[in-house]
Amino acid sequence: MSTPLEQQTDEREALQSIYEGDTNFKETDSVTFQYKYGEEDNYKSFLVELKWGENYPDEAPTINMNTFYNRNLLPAVKEEIQSALSTEAAQWLGCGMTYTLFECLKDNLEQLTAAQPESAPTVVAVDDGVSALKISDPNADADARKKEPKKEQLTKAQKRRQWERTDHKGDRERGWDWVDLVKHLSQTGGKNEDAPTAAEIAASNAPALHPLNN
Numbered sequence: 001m002s003t004p005l006e007q008q009t010d011e012r013e014a015l016q017s018i019y020e021g022d023t024n025f026k027e028t029d030s031v032t033f034q035y036k037y038g039e040e041d042n043y044k045s046f047l048v049e050l051k052w053g054e055n056y057p058d059e060a061p062t063i064n065m066n067t068f069y070n071r072n073l074l075p076a077v078k079e080e081i082q083s084a085l086s087t088e089a090a091q092w093l094g095c096g097m098t099y100t101l102f103e104c105l106k107d108n109l110e111q112l113t114a115a116q117p118e119s120a121p122t123v124v125a126v127d128d129g130v131s132a133l134k135i136s137d138p139n140a141d142a143d144a145r146k147k148e149p150k151k152e153q154l155t156k157a158q159k160r161r162q163w164e165r166t167d168h169k170g171d172r173e174r175g176w177d178w179v180d181l182v183k184h185l186s187q188t189g190g191k192n193e194d195a196p197t198a199a200e201i202a203a204s205n206a207p208a209l210h211p212l213n214n
Contacts, residue, residue, distance in 0.1 A: 004055050011057070011096035018099060025102075031056075035102045036069070037109060043120060044113045046073050046081065048105065050098055057096055060089035077116045081105065084112060 002010075008031070015033065019025035024036040031052040038045030049064040063085050065078040088104050089097055105112065 004058055007057055007096060008052055011098060014096070015098060033098055033102075034067075035105075037105060043072060043118055044116045046070050046077075046113070048081070048085070048102065050101060052098075057092070058094055060086065060093065061098065061101075063089075072120065074116055077113055080115070081112050084108065 012027075012030065015025075016027065026034045026036075028034060028049075032049065033051075034047055034049045036045065036047045046065075047067050047069040049067055050061040051064065052061050053059055063082050065073070065082050070078065084105065085101050088101055092100055
């Protein structure tokens with residue numbers, strides 16, 4: 001009776017002969033074999049890797065579905081394919097089964113990849129401006145408005161009087177508040193005998209008149 005190692009040697013030679021010229025088949029080392037299903041640009045394409053252990057074929061080979069080639073394959077589809085291979089392998093223990101496992105998938109590709117989409121899902125980009133949105137607190141805004149000092153609103157008449165008291169450049173003329181000062185003194189009753197009267201103040205500010213030369 002042949003040993004597992006002798007059986008592996010015979011099967012390896014058989015695989016090399018059967019798959020000669022088949023670009024989908026690849027022998028990565030003396031105990032590891034891969035087979036690719038479908039075209040590379042097809043989103044349903046996948047690759048199966050089988051690795052023999054020391055006791056193969058008395059024990060099933062290790063099934064690897066996590067190669068980089070399968071990066072787009074849905075987890076559920078990977079599990080479906082691996083489950084189908086494990087079930088098939090259990091029926092061929094003691095016999096060379098690598099060719100049988102590779103071929104059994106060819107007959108069930110459509111069923112095994114039914115859940116896999118035909119193309120990559122579309123990703124919708126989200127505007128970065130969304131992160132700049134600010135949610136304001138109505139209560140906080142109301143408190144802020146309450147704290148803002150209220151500006152004094154002048155009537156048109158008050159604005160006109162304020163303007164007339166300036167030289168129309170923003171500077172007030174000399175003596176602009178004398179009338180208010182005299183008015184204040186007259187109301188308080190604290191008149192000072194030495195204080196000038198309104199007439200005296202007006203006279204002191206009146207321009208001096210010079211006689212015209214004949």
